[in-house]
Amino acid sequence: MKQRSTNAARFALTGVAVAASCLLASPAHALGLGRLNVQSALGETLKAEIDVTSVTADELSSLKLRVAPPEAYRAAGVEYNAALSGASVELFKRADGRQVLRVTSERAVLEPFVDVIVEATWSTGRLVREYTMLFDPPGSRQAQAPAAPQTARSEEHTSELQSH
DSSP: OHHHHHHHHHHHHHHHHHHHHHHHHSOOOOOEEEEEEEOOOTTSEEEEEEEEEEOOHHHHHHOEEEEOOHHHHHHHTOOOOGGGTTOEEEEEEOTTSOEEEEEEEEEEOOSSEEEEEEEEEETTEEEEEEEEEEOOOTTOSOTTOOOOOOEEEEEEEEHHHHTO
């Protein structure tokens, strides 16, 4: 009986080791997004940046970015703000080499809180990320003080998830 439980324990441990090695061997790199920094005030056109924490050359080669359409907001139970109509998301490289997503719109932001859903797709994956932006009244912002990010929820899909 003792021999059987020892073999069962070895088998279970071997299974865990095999599963762990499969996870380590699979490509774990995926587009990563971090903090959102609002750069405009209430009543101004939308300007914000989202830090890119990781991105691969393969992702860059087929990366498509956008603010989600109003239907996606309804599906997520999030209010779509008119300031997002015509908004764009572009990948930008700063002088220091860091990459950010710039979210801009020509429409003025009239609400102090605006939820934005950013969609990123590439040949082997997809990332959907929701942010809540806080807009301070004009003149109340300190020079170049980044706003604290307020992430409501995040959803990531990579090729491994899509294959199931």
